[in-house]
Amino acid sequence: MPDRPLERIIALAVAGAAAVATVEAIRVRLPLRQVHRAAHGSEHVRDVVLVSVGDAAGRRGWGECPTLSGGGYSAEDPEGAWTTLTTDLIPGLFEGRCGDRLATGHPIDPSSPMASAAVEAAVVDLALRREGVSLAVVLGATRPTVPRAMVLSGLDSARGAVGGEELVAAVDVAIAGGARLVKFKVSGETDLTPLAVLRRERPDVAIAVDANGSLGDAPEIVSGLARLGLAYVEQPLPPHDPDAGAIRAELGVPVALDEAVASAVDLARALQAGAGDVVNIKPARLGGLAAALRCVEVARDRDAGVFVGGMLETGVGRAAAIALAAGIASAGTDDEIPCDLGPSSQYFDDDITEPLGVDHRGDLIVPTGDGIGIDPRPGRLGAVTVDRFEVTG
Numbered sequence: 001m002p003d004r005p006l007e008r009i010i011a012l013a014v015a016g017a018a019a020v021a022t023v024e025a026i027r028v029r030l031p032l033r034q035v036h037r038a039a040h041g042s043e044h045v046r047d048v049v050l051v052s053v054g055d056a057a058g059r060r061g062w063g064e065c066p067t068l069s070g071g072g073y074s075a076e077d078p079e080g081a082w083t084t085l086t087t088d089l090i091p092g093l094f095e096g097r098c099g100d101r102l103a104t105g106h107p108i109d110p111s112s113p114m115a116s117a118a119v120e121a122a123v124v125d126l127a128l129r130r131e132g133v134s135l136a137v138v139l140g141a142t143r144p145t146v147p148r149a150m151v152l153s154g155l156d157s158a159r160g161a162v163g164g165e166e167l168v169a170a171v172d173v174a175i176a177g178g179a180r181l182v183k184f185k186v187s188g189e190t191d192l193t194p195l196a197v198l199r200r201e202r203p204d205v206a207i208a209v210d211a212n213g214s215l216g217d218a219p220e221i222v223s224g225l226a227r228l229g230l231a232y233v234e235q236p237l238p239p240h241d242p243d244a245g246a247i248r249a250e251l252g253v254p255v256a257l258d259e260a261v262a263s264a265v266d267l268a269r270a271l272q273a274g275a276g277d278v279v280n281i282k283p284a285r286l287g288g289l290a291a292a293l294r295c296v297e298v299a300r301d302r303d304a305g306v307f308v309g310g311m312l313e314t315g316v317g318r319a320a321a322i323a324l325a326a327g328i329a330s331a332g333t334d335d336e337i338p339c340d341l342g343p344s345s346q347y348f349d350d351d352i353t354e355p356l357g358v359d360h361r362g363d364l365i366v367p368t369g370d371g372i373g374i375d376p377r378p379g380r381l382g383a384v385t386v387d388r389f390e391v392t393g
Contacts (some may be wrong), residue, residue: 001346002042004099005138005139005140005293005327006105006234006290006293006294006297008138008301009105009124009139009289009290009293009360010102010103010105010290011129012123012124012127012128012138013102013103013105013120013123013124013288013290014099014102014103014169015127015130016053016061016122016123016124016125016126016127016128016130017093017098017099017102017123018099018125019055019056019130020053020054020055020093020094020122020123020126020391020393021054021056022053022054022390022391022392022393023051023052023053023054023093023094023122023390023391024052024053024088024388024389024390024391025049025050025051025082025085025086025090025387025388025389025390026049026050026051026052026076026381026385026387027047027048027049027050027082027382027386027387027388028046028047028048028049028050028314028352028384028385028386028387029045029046029047029384029386030045030046030048030164030314030348030352030384031044031046031348031349032044032045032046032312032347033345033346033347033348033349035153035186037153043068043069043312044069044180044365045069045376046066046312046314046347046348046362047067047069048065048066048067048076048078048313048314048317049062049064049065049067049078049081049082049085049118050062050063050065050116050118050314050352050376050381051063051064051065051085051090051119051121051122052122053122053123053125053126054126055126055130058131059126059130060126060129060375061121061122061123061124061125061126061127061128061129061371062107062121062122062125062316062329062371062375062376063117063118063119063120063122063123063125063316063317063320063344064118064121064284064313064314064316064317064320065081065085065114065115065117065118065126065284066079066095066114066284066311066312066314066317067080067081067114067217068311068312073116073212073259074259074285075111076112076114076115080112080172080293081114081115081118082193082389083114083388084109084112084115085115085118085389086120086194086389087126088109089108089109089112089115089116089119090119090389090391093119093123093391093393094391098119100286102123104289105290105294106263106287106291107286107287107288107291108120108157108287108288110287112225113262113284113285113286113287113288113291114165114284114285114287114311116287116288117283117284117285117286117287117288117289117291118284120287120288120289120290121283121288121317121320121372124289124371125320125371125372126371128370128371128372129370129371131176131370132370133370133371134323134367134368134369134371134373135319135320135369135371135372135373136322136323136326136327136366136367136368136373137324139289139323139324139326139327140327140330140331140349141278141323141327141329141330141366142330143324143326143329143330143366144186144359144365144366144368145212145326145358145359145361145364145365145366146181146322146325146326146329146338146339146341146363146364146365146366147180147329147336147338147339147363147364147369148178148180148338148339148340148341148342148358148362148363148364149179149180149181149182149183149208149307149338149339149340150174150177150179150181150182150183150342150346151182151183151184151185151210151310151340151342152170152182152184152185153169153182153184154309154364156227162194163194163197164193164196164197164198164213165192165197166194167194167198168196168197168198168201168202169240171198171202171205172202173298175205177358177362178361178362178363179362180206180209180338181206181207181231181337181338182205182206182207182208183207183208183209183210183234183340184208184209184210184219184370185209185210185212186205186209186210186211187211187212187214187215187216187218188211188214188215188216188217188221189220190221192221192224192225192228195207195209195228196224196227196228198391199228199229203229206231206338207228207229207230207231208230208232208234208256209225209230209232209233209234210232210233210234210256210258211233211234211235211236212234212235212259213235213236213237213238213239213241213259213260215236215237215247216237216238216241216243219242222236222247222250222251223250225251225253226250226251226252226253229253230251230253231253231254231298231337232253232254232255232256232277232278232305233251233253233254233256234255234256234257234258234280234336235256235257235258235259235260235280236248236251236255237260238259238260239259239260239262240260242385244260244270244273244274244275244276245273245274245275248274248275248276248277253326254276254277254278255275255277255303256277256278256279256280256305256307257270257274257276257278257279257280258279258282258309260276260281261279261280261286261295262285262286263286263287263291263294263295264291264294264295264298267279267295267298267299268298268302271298271299271302271304272302272330276304277304277305278304278305278306278307278337279295279299279304279305279306279307280307280308280309280340281295281296281299281306281308281309281328282308282309282310282311282321283308283320283321283324283325284311284313284317284321289320289324290376291371292324296328302330304336306328306337307325307328307337307338307339307340308321308322308324308325308328308339308340308341309339309340309341310339310340310341310342312347314348314351314353315344315351315353315354315355315356315374315376316342316353316372316374316376318344319353319356319367319372319373319374320372321339321341322339322341322356322364322366322367323366323367323372323373325341325364327341339364341364342364343355343356343357343358343364344356344357351380352376352377352380352381352384353374353375353376353377354374354377356374361386
């Protein structure tokens, strides 16, 4: 990545906030193609808030607040995010409060990082569109595509088990479609037999698992995972669990941190304590692009691996995340970890933007237009909108 893109993002956020003439929060509900299951709950429909900011010339910037419906992954939920945006953060743009907070490069509201990230993304997008510059370029992207993983759920017998042969077939499809790694959602109740079959039948396929902090009382699952030759295990224990270092040693493979990291300070402490080797960078969960870039710097300074994860975003949030992934990938390391971002067709039959796709190899194509490089389609956006809130300065 270029020297200190963090400062550039902070400057863009401040400039975008100063240019805002109108702000709109748009709540949308968009059905997922398939139920997404994890240890913290299931998602059937994406209930998210888009933030749109406009300047006096009519240019618009976009951001997304991709909260999940349940409270298991994060304290934020759609209702709370909507309230925070409409009663505090959006009015704050016109009162100068958000501009001052954006200048620090930290979440505007630390208690609502995803809502904060949506506002930051929108004003950065607006500033870039005013300059005629791509977010991917600002973040250091020098390559047109990024390698990706595919995340599969449904292993848990309590939530609809799959057999070994079925799992092998699903992985074959994912790899044939260009996935460089396949990641499975697991919990303390997961039957690992299908994964053992997969490893036996496909010994060369890169496999990882994400436990979402659910393995604290599942020693048999931990020992079973240690025998599978995994690329990494993501978040085996809840955040700040004192046994994080011990379970990392027992697993014998890299541990990726996700929910355990709410800030760059958290990440530095976790790495210092030996809790992980890799960090899953999710800009929305961390409070925005600036906060995410702080974590990238911490990880690089401590020789930890980095990859960009997703929050089941629509094309608005996904485009910004792909730009960040492209910047990280362009830094060039031999042990590059595929991002957790898939094409729009993996999640939605009809996204609110034009589909974010893949090239002939199956790698994600990086949007190259001004700002995030993509806009919602008005007709589709209108069809899935369930609430709107607008303020004009």
